[in-house]
Amino acid sequence: MIALYFVLMAIVAVAAFTVGAARGRRLQAAGLRLHSLPAYHGLFLAALCTVPMMVAIAAWAPLAPRYVESSAIAALPEAARPTTGLERDARLREIVLSAEGRLTGPAAANVEAAGRAYLSAQTTSKTVLIIAGILAALAAFSWGLPRVSADFRARNRFETFTLVVLIACSAVAVLTTLGIVSSVLFETLRFFQRYPWWDFLFGLQWSPQTAIRADQVGASGSFGAVPLFVGTSLIMVIAMLVAGPIGLFSAIYMSEYATPRFRSLAKPLLEVLAGIPTVVFGFFAALTVAPFIRRAGEALGLSVASESALAAGLVMGVMIIPFVSSLSDDVINAVPQSLRDGSYAMGSTKAETIKRVILPAALPGIVSAFMLAISRAVGETMIVVMAAGLAGNLTFNPLEAVTTVTVQIKTLLTGDQEFDSAKTLSAFALGFVLFFFTLTLNVIALRIVRKYREQYD
Amino acid sequence: MVTDHPETFHNQGPTTVNRMADLTMPLTPAAGLFTANEAKVTARDVTVHYGEKQALFGVSIDIPERSVTAFIGPSGCGKSTFLRCINRMNDTIPICRVAGEIRIDGADIYDRRLDPVLLRARVGMVFQKPNPFPKSIYENVAYGPRIHGTTTSRQELDEVVETSLRKAGLWDEVKDRLDQPGTGLSGGQQQRLCIARAIAVGPEVILMDEPCSALDPIATARIEELIFELARNFTIVIVTHSMQQAARVSQQTAFFHLGHLVEYGATEQIFTAPSDTRTQDYITGRFG
Ligand SMILES: Nc1ncnc2c1ncn2[C@@H]1O[C@H](COP(=O)(O)OP(=O)(O)OP(=O)(O)O)[C@@H](O)[C@H]1O
Ligand SMILES: [Mg+2]
Numbered sequence: 001m002i003a004l005y006f007v008l009m010a011i012v013a014v015a016a017f018t019v020g021a022a023r024g025r026r027l028q029a030a031g032l033r034l035h036s037l038p039a040y041h042g043l044f045l046a047a048l049c050t051v052p053m054m055v056a057i058a059a060w061a062p063l064a065p066r067y068v069e070s071s072a073i074a075a076l077p078e079a080a081r082p083t084t085g086l087e088r089d090a091r092l093r094e095i096v097l098s099a100e101g102r103l104t105g106p107a108a109a110n111v112e113a114a115g116r117a118y119l120s121a122q123t124t125s126k127t128v129l130i131i132a133g134i135l136a137a138l139a140a141f142s143w144g145l146p147r148v149s150a151d152f153r154a155r156n157r158f159e160t161f162t163l164v165v166l167i168a169c170s171a172v173a174v175l176t177t178l179g180i181v182s183s184v185l186f187e188t189l190r191f192f193q194r195y196p197w198w199d200f201l202f203g204l205q206w207s208p209q210t211a212i213r214a215d216q217v218g219a220s221g222s223f224g225a226v227p228l229f230v231g232t233s234l235i236m237v238i239a240m241l242v243a244g245p246i247g248l249f250s251a252i253y254m255s256e257y258a259t260p261r262f263r264s265l266a267k268p269l270l271e272v273l274a275g276i277p278t279v280v281f282g283f284f285a286a287l288t289v290a291p292f293i294r295r296a297g298e299a300l301g302l303s304v305a306s307e308s309a310l311a312a313g314l315v316m317g318v319m320i321i322p323f324v325s326s327l328s329d330d331v332i333n334a335v336p337q338s339l340r341d342g343s344y345a346m347g348s349t350k351a352e353t354i355k356r357v358i359l360p361a362a363l364p365g366i367v368s369a370f371m372l373a374i375s376r377a378v379g380e381t382m383i384v385v386m387a388a389g390l391a392g393n394l395t396f397n398p399l400e401a402v403t404t405v406t407v408q409i410k411t412l413l414t415g416d417q418e419f420d421s422a423k424t425l426s427a428f429a430l431g432f433v434l435f436f437f438t439l440t441l442n443v444i445a446l447r448i449v450r451k452y453r454e455q456y457d
Numbered sequence: 458m459v460t461d462h463p464e465t466f467h468n469q470g471p472t473t474v475n476r477m478a479d480l481t482m483p484l485t486p487a488a489g490l491f492t493a494n495e496a497k498v499t500a501r502d503v504t505v506h507y508g509e510k511q512a513l514f515g516v517s518i519d520i521p522e523r524s525v526t527a528f529i530g531p532s533g534c535g536k537s538t539f540l541r542c543i544n545r546m547n548d549t550i551p552i553c554r555v556a557g558e559i560r561i562d563g564a565d566i567y568d569r570r571l572d573p574v575l576l577r578a579r580v581g582m583v584f585q586k587p588n589p590f591p592k593s594i595y596e597n598v599a600y601g602p603r604i605h606g607t608t609t610s611r612q613e614l615d616e617v618v619e620t621s622l623r624k625a626g627l628w629d630e631v632k633d634r635l636d637q638p639g640t641g642l643s644g645g646q647q648q649r650l651c652i653a654r655a656i657a658v659g660p661e662v663i664l665m666d667e668p669c670s671a672l673d674p675i676a677t678a679r680i681e682e683l684i685f686e687l688a689r690n691f692t693i694v695i696v697t698h699s700m701q702q703a704a705r706v707s708q709q710t711a712f713f714h715l716g717h718l719v720e721y722g723a724t725e726q727i728f729t730a731p732s733d734t735r736t737q738d739y740i741t742g743r744f745g
Contacts, residue, residue: 259551336588338584338586338588339588339590339591340549341546341549341582341584341588342584342588342589342590342651342654343590343600344546344549344577345544345546345577345581345582345584345655346577346578346581346582346600346601346604346654346655346658347574347575347576347577347578347579347601347604347605347658348574348600348604349574352604356590356600356603356604357590357591360590360591360592361590361591
């Protein structure tokens with residue numbers, strides 16, 4: 001039924017467009033000079049008719065369930081009506097199951113009746129929607145059609161409509177972000193009611209195991225997040241040490257030195273790296289790189305944990321190479337050829353030109369490429385889970401096992417959890433910190449980009 | 458067809474009144490300026506291919522030193538192509554092949570042992586669109602001396618920057634804001650900055666490819682004056698679409714057509730008594 005509504009909406013749009021455009025063309029054929037092309041009149045009418053239909057369904061969506069539920073409850077005899085909200089929910093579940101014929105066991109007569117009432121209310125509400133939608137569209141159409149005239153500025157009207165649609169879409173994006181942030185923020189505040197925020201931000205001990213019974217050992221978990229921040233940063237730095245130079249230099253090679261043929265071959269290949277699922281990188285790190293590092297370390301007389309920050313960082317670095325190289329390649333290519341010519345014409349070599357002219361000109365873009373890669377590294381979970389371990393060691397030694405913020409969030413929230421223990425809530429606090437960190441990074445990147453924009457063009 | 462005998466006009470002197478020059482300020486060169494000048498750049502039978510397409514057919518020309526030589530001709534006739542042969546900028550285009558011989562001061566610039574990078578330090582170039590680097594005004598001019606290591610101290614570099622900007626007639630306008638981006642200047646100022654940048658390397662020849670085509674008449678007049686000034690010390694080759702400009706600033710004019718050098722001689726002669734009908738048609742605007 002709802003699908004039918006959308007089909008109807010499409011039909012209305014096409015019909016309105018056809019009629020509007022045809023009318024515009026007729027006016028044109030009659031020798032009038034239209035302000036807007038016939039197609040714009042069609043588009044205007046189509047937009048005019050579909051908007052009320054969208055408004056209708058948007059208004060219907062929250063109202064309909066209320067109406068359907070209350071008519072189902074009203075069908076119950078006075079005595080069987082629920083009194084509490086909890087009871088109401090349970091009753092409704094029963095009614096819905098019976099209406100759909102999925103109720104196991106015999107249904108009480110009054111529940112069955114309520115189920116029928118539920119179904120009929122549902123049909124009524126959908127019929128009302130469709131009729132209201134058609135009426136609204138017709139009203140809009142009969143209002144709009146006479147307006148199609150030589151002077152009517154359908155083109156400008158449609159422009160306004162487009163603008164509104166665009167604003168609505170960006171509003172959805174912004175509101176979703178705000179919603180996510182505020183829900184995380186809210187849970188984080190709940191966590192800080194149970195656990196002091198300075199102990200969380202500056203505590204050096206991470207052991208989130210809270211006891212099930214009050215008399216168990218380690219009854220109170222310790223949520224000092226510094227080891228996680230250090231672990232995250234350590235792996236991030238290692239990853240960037242790998243991806244930064246390799247990504248940037250390969251971008252320079254591809255955009256400045258490689259033949260177009262080689263470039264058209266190598267670039268997609270490099271981008272394949274970005275398409276490999278992180279879990280594959282994870283077992284590559286755990287099964288190939290980590291043992292290799294361990295053996296190599298032992299050969300040198302170093303003690304290396306079987307899970308190490310180095311292994312995770314190296315593999316993560318490989319993973320984010322395409323982020324750095326592909327974006328940098330694009331921005332280097334965007335540097336105007338005239339700057340290169342200017343530099344060559346003064347007798348500088350290719351390398352001098354790249355170092356002194358091209359890279360400075362492309363710097364803002366390169367910085368954002370790096371920032372994107374860092375955000376990616378910080379947010380990455382799978383590789384670290386598999387290759388760096390879970391131990392909340394506070395260490396700067398890349399040969400030891402460390403853990404990161406994302407890994408702990410994943411560990412805290414998987415499995416059966418009660419949703420208001422300090423342990424689960426701490427995951428939100430970690431998530432919030434992570435979000436704050438990436439946000440800061442993005443702001444810094446934007447600043448850098450803007451600074452150079454102002455200076456350079 | 459090719460009149461590559463510079464001696465035929467070397468001794469003429471600017472006696473005839475220039476038909477075009479009286480439209481604007483007549484920048485008639487001093488009599489001694491090019492009469493005694495020797496050939497700085499000599500080209501013999503230069504042929505250029507872009508892939509399969511031939512862009513230049515056997516161009517031979519002698520360009521005298523310390524004077525202005527203008528290249529004119531309809532669009533696509535190969536003026537830029539020939540200009541770019543003189544500092545081997547064509548080397549940066551993979552599909553471009555150059556044959557023939559070009560000598561500067563008698564030395565073959567397409568000699569295998571010659572480093573094109575060093576050649577370009579001797580033969581500067583100014584482009585059609587001003588292309589200052591996204592750096593400060595100071596750094597733009599200091600770019601050449603820095604990469605060639607021609608200055609040893611900061612003080613010396615400061616001096617080079619100042620002299621170059623003075624020669625380019627830009628010093629008074631920018632001396633208080635040398636640390637500001639060169640891209641923030643007006644189009645005409647940017648073009649003079651590019652000229653200053655080219656001068657700072659200390660070239661012997663300066664090639665200019667339609668240096669005024671993106672500028673308004675006032676900025677153009679500034680640049681033309683400057684070109685005239687620069688011809689005291691440098692050998693200048695300029696490509697232009699403006700007949701008046703060629704008449705105003707140059708002592709020699711070469712007319713290109715469909716990849717051929719049709720006619721070459723003293724500017725006065727080309728503009729008053731061209732020997733080829735194609736030249737005549739072009740300068741009188743019958744085709745272009
Ligand atoms: N990079 C290139 N690749 C291929 N063909 C080229 C290239 N540059 C120039 N050509 C061709 O060579 C011929 C001469 O071009 P050139 O740029 O020298 O003309 P021009 O006289 O400078 O013209 P304009 O006055 O429009 O600047 C043209 O036919 C052009 O299409
Ligand atoms: Mg050209």
